Amino acid sequence: LGQVLHTYEELGSTSDRAKELADEGAAHGEVVVAETQTAGRGRRGRTWISPPRRNLYFSVVLRPDLPPARAAELTLVASLAICDALRQAGVDAGIKWPNDVLVGGKKIAGILTELAAEPDRVHWVVVGVGVNVNARVEDFPAELREEATSVAIERHEPAPRALFAAACLTALEGWIDVHAEQGFAPIRNAWRERSVTLGRQVLVRSDGREIAGVAEDIDEQGALLVRTPERVERILAGDVHLLRP
Ligand code: BTN
Known part of the structure; x- marks a missing residue:
């Protein structure tokens, strides 16, 4: 992943750009990343706060060999990968179903999966990932301050964004390969181990x-x-x- 990297200072949304590129024929693994987004989107029509140069905003074009009904599995694949990258960075992250990554009950990363498909075939899946890396408490609007956190807030020191971005892509590639080769079962098991939802x-x-x-x-x-x-x-x-x- 990320062999072809489209980098931007500012975009409306990295996922919107990735979808355009996918429609124009972008290959599996192409990545769009921006320093800020003016219209960052969350799930269910929500806004994703995107302060410039503090966090990570990227979207990956995937062309999986999956029927459309199974494309949602990639959302769980992505949440696993981002959870692992955060754990490697020393943050005790867990996953709230389906794909919110939390630390101590506060959201640190979100994933938005979108796809274009025919009834029997997926054209592309765009996985959009937002990770709060160096956001400060004051970067979040007042109503989110109790609900959101970042790597820097948790670790009490700034985190190197580029290294962290590479760790996310490596983890994502690893879990995408596991999914492609072994199907959903190992993903389900790994997801269960990291879940903060089950049993609650x-x-x-x-x-x-x-x-x-x-x-x-x-x-x-x-x-x-x-x-x-x-x-x-x-x-x-x-x-x-x-x-x-
Ligand atoms: C959520 O938890 O609601 C999902 C948030 C996804 C945010 C990322 S940031 C990069 C990509 N571009 C967007 O507009 N959204 C995703």
């Missing part, structure tokens, strides 16, 4: 519904299984709130 009491908002229960497991498709008093709910997409530890 959760409140899930999905399709306008609220589901409260215990997060029991993820299934062979990466869906979250939540045990409620009535049944086990299978959740394919949604927002998870962790309730008491």
